[in-house]
Amino acid sequence: MERTPPEYFLKKAHSASEKGEIQEAEKYITFSLRSLLAYGTIRIPRGEKIVEDDAYDAFFRFKRLFEKLHYRAYGIAVRKRLEEALGYSLSDNKFDLHSDKNRIGKLKEEVQDLLLEAVEKTVRSEQKGKAFESLVDLSNLLFNPWFEELIACREDRTHPWRQRYKITREKGLWGKIVGYEKVPVATTALVPTSFYDALFAATRLQIPIHPFFASVVDMYLFDN
Numbered sequence: 619m620e621r622t623p624p625e626y627f628l629k630k631a632h633s634a635s636e637k638g639e640i641q642e643a644e645k646y647i648t649f650s651l652r653s654l655l656a657y658g659t660i661r662i663p664r665g666e667k668i669v670e671d672d673a674y675d676a677f678f679r680f681k682r683l684f685e686k687l688h689y690r691a692y693g694i695a696v697r698k699r700l701e702e703a704l705g706y707s708l709s710d711n712k713f714d715l716h717s718d719k720n721r722i723g724k725l726k727e728e729v730q731d732l733l734l735e736a737v738e739k740t741v742r743s744e745q746k747g748k749a750f751e752s753l754v755d756l757s758n759l760l761f762n763p764w765f766e767e768l769i770a771c772r773e774d775r776t777h778p779w780r781q782r783y784k785i786t787r788e789k790g791l792w793g794k795i796v797g798y799e800k801v802p803v804a805t806t807a808l809v810p811t812s813f814y815d816a817l818f819a820a821t822r823l824q825i826p827i828h829p830f831f832a833s834v835v836d837m838y839l840f841d842n
Contacts, residue, residue: 624653635687638694640732647684654680685740692736699725699732701797705785707768708798710775718772726765730757 627650634642654660660680661673703725706718733753741749771777784801787793 622649622653624650624657624659627653631684631687635691636694638691638696638698640691640695643687643691647687651680651684689736689740692732692740696729696732696736698797699729702795703729703765703768704779704783704798705795707771708780708783708785709772709795710780715772719769722765722768722772726761729761733757 627646631643631646631650634640634646651660654676655662658673660677662677663674703722706721706725709718711718733756734750737746737749737753767779771779782801783798785795786797786799788796
């Protein structure tokens with residue numbers, strides 16, 4: 619391993635991170651660190667006074683990179699499960715209703731576990747308390763209602779999300795559900811947000827924006 623250039627392991631770490639493969643990303647981050655040390659590219663401070671040294675500087679740069687890759691892997695892994703859950707909510711096969719709802723519930727558990735694990739592994743000890751509190755708030759305000767809406771969508775063939783999204787599968791019409799894609803919607807079918815803005819300006823009454831414009835899916839989960 620010591621003879622393998624760090625670039626090889628770094629490339630593998632980047633690739634695994636972008637695929638949401640957490641264990642692979644962790645493995646190649648570790649290999650990258652060992653290779654960088656073996657090549658003398660970095661030096662790890664051991665408590666001694668840090669003097670100006672390119673190897674020390676490189677250590678801190680790569681440390682930030684590895685943290686970013688680790689965090690990215692968790693983010694992609696969570697995103698994949700959210701996309702898959704939405705895909706299952708769009709299914710309309712009545713014979714699969716029970717199994718689809720179970721799959722959505724299982725994906726919710728996986729998302730929660732991944733978020734807890736991400737906080738445990740990527741957040742500094744002194745900040746974990748606040749991070750876990752934020753995670754509880756996120757679950758209560760966002761994820762729990764959103765997964766409830768996924769179940770509602772799966773049970774209701776007229777749910778509005780079915781007009782906006784369609785299932786994507788691994789292979790063909792009968793492949794495993796892996797996510798969703800947006801369906802183009804004619805603008806004439808929508809009430810533009812300018813209508814609400816004009817109404818508020820005229821009446822000074824706050825009119826709630828229809829969920830169509832403020833869906834959790836678009837605002838918080840899937841838009842880049």
